[in-house]
Amino acid sequence: MSLTLETHRAAAREMFLAGCGHAGQRLHALPADASARRYFRLEGQGLLLMDSPPGAEPLAPYLRVAHLLRGCGLSAPKVLASDIELGLALVEDFGHATYTRLLATGHDEEALYRLAVDALVRLHRAGPQAADGVPAYDGRKLDEEAALFIDWYAPLLVGEQAAARLRGAYLDAFATACREVALCREVLVLRDYHVDNLMLLEGREGVAACGLLDFQDALCGSPAYDLMSLLEDARRDVPEALRASLLTHYLDQRPEVDGRRFMADYQALAAQRHAKVLGIFVRLARRDGKLGYLDHLPRVLRLFREALDRPALHPLRDFLDCNLVPWRDELPAAALDALREPIL
Structure with missing residues (x-):
């Protein structure tokens, strides 16, 4: 963020807080994530100031x-005040106990994950009514996300021109793999349901x-997406036995769900998400200088390979095997070194 823009945002934050009765409140900036959104803790107040720049991260969807x-009985932060035009909101502070921190200190892994699955069950039982007014997770959006792999990751393997020539056929192959799930409008899909956000x-x-x-x-789509996002996490390994147990735990609580259809959606969406994340992590490093995401690429690539080994995804796997031969291998050291070079 430029100095001028940051000065403008700082002034907007001060004005907003004054209007909320918190003039002169000292703010503690929380670590940034992959988005342009920022959070500031109001020490001792149990509150966070969310700074969501309107041009990059509109506040209204949040x-x-x-x-x-x-409305579903789930714990999203309460919003005490907001200004959509400024892109600022004063919200409840949930504290420090993220799943990521708890797991790092030895908290019961299975108990945390079962609670997260139970929260999804509650949300999904609410059906499409819980996604009222939310856009659909349709074929256009799925394609747009899958394209991140061919636009950002694949050029590191075969060069930009070769990747560009493959783009149309690659998207056709992905659209075929996701044809059925692209029509699903069953539940509110949070889309980043993993331990960093719980x-x-x-x-x-x-x-x-x-x-x-x-x-x-969030979008309106398949119930399989968020469960897959939780169990096939880009940032940490989930033991296979736990993954299988949690899948069973979810399906046992939703006997009305067609398990075969659910798993077909799960598998297609796993391939789509892992392709998307490979592209996003490279983009974050190359465009935004956020190099920490490169450490997760080997895990995401492994998950992508596993997803494409499922029989329904073999046509997509075969397309990549024929046209993007190095896709199974980790990025060459030279490519990683180039991504780590300082942005001029």
Whole structure:
């Protein structure tokens, strides 16, 4: 962010806080993530200031989805004040107990994951009504995301021109793989449902103990997506036995779901998400200088290979084997070194 823009945002934050009765409040900036959105803790107030620049991260979707989640009895932060035009909101501070921190300190892994699955069950039982007013996770959006692999990751393997020549056929192959799931409009899909965005909230019972973050990009689509996102995490390995147990736990609580259809959607969406994330992590490093995401590329590539080894995805796998021969291999050291070079 340029100095001029940051000065403007800082002035907007001060004005907004003054209007909320918190003039002169000292702010503590929280670590940034992959988006342009930023959070500041109001020390001792139990509140966060969300700075969501309107041109990059509109605030209205966050407000809408937070309302929908709370309507389902789930724990999205309460919004105490907001200004959509400024892109600022004062929201409840859930504290420090993210799943990521808890798991790093030895907290019961299975208990945390089962709680997260139970929260999804609650959301999914609410059906499409819980996605009222939210856009569809349709074929256009799925294609747009899958394209991140061919636009950002593949050029590191075969060069930009060769990747560009493959783009149309690659998207056709992905569209075929996702044809059925692209028609699904069953539940609110949070899209980044993983341990970095989940919290354990003390003093709350049942699924309300699972705090939800980073849901502003939610769409209406398949119930398989968020469960897959949780169990096939780009940032940490989930033991296979636990993954299988949690899948069973979810399906046992939703006997109305066609398990075969659910798993077909799960597998197609796993391939789509892992392709997308490979592209996003390269883009974050190359365009934004956020190099930490490169450490996760080997895991995501492994998950992508596993997804394409499922029989329904063999046509897509075969396309890549024939046309993007090095795709199975980790990025060459020279490509990684180039991504790590300082941005001029």
